[in-house]
Amino acid sequence: MSQQTLAVMQETFTIHSFDVDTPIPPAVYQSKVFFIARTYDELSVVCPSHVKLDSNEQEEDWAALEVLGPLGFSMTGILSNISGVLASAKISIFAISTFDTDYILVKKSLINDAATHLSKAGYKVVDS
Numbered sequence: 001m002s003q004q005t006l007a008v009m010q011e012t013f014t015i016h017s018f019d020v021d022t023p024i025p026p027a028v029y030q031s032k033v034f035f036i037a038r039t040y041d042e043l044s045v046v047c048p049s050h051v052k053l054d055s056n057e058q059e060e061d062w063a064a065l066e067v068l069g070p071l072g073f074s075m076t077g078i079l080s081n082i083s084g085v086l087a088s089a090k091i092s093i094f095a096i097s098t099f100d101t102d103y104i105l106v107k108k109s110l111i112n113d114a115a116t117h118l119s120k121a122g123y124k125v126v127d128s
Contacts (some may be wrong), residue, residue, distance in 0.1 A: 001084065004078065006118060006128035009033075009064040011048040012108055016055035018043040025053050031078060035096050035103075046096065046105070062094065063111040065118075069101035078102060082118065089117040 011033065020043055028047050029032050035046040045053065049060060067078060079102055081097055086093055086106065091114050092103040106114045115125040 003122040
């Protein structure tokens with residue numbers, strides 16, 4: 001399997017947790033990039049850190065690596081391989097998938113370490 005190119009996104013992100021029945025804050029939709037997930041039990045919003053939300057809990061200072069795609073649905077092991085490299089380096093991730101690609105969030109303080117380990121594993125890491 002050939003290794004993908006990952007682009008370090010310029011934004012710093014915050015991961016928010018809300019009660020499941022909370023309306024999605026309108027400020028989220030003003031962002032150029034955001035991720036929303038609602039399940040039976042929770043509502044999670046990931047958005048640039050400059051967007052201030054009144055959430056129940058939040059995790060700040062996340063950097064994002066975009067797996068440059070598009071990635072076909074028949075491609076397997078992409079997240080597994082990337083997360084395995086980072087797990088071996090003891091770097092926690094928050095993964096997000098869209099129709100075309102995957103995003104791997106790591107704490108901003110660890111982005112250089114993550115890029116180094118991924119590069120050593122054969123991935124190309126570039127700035128977006």
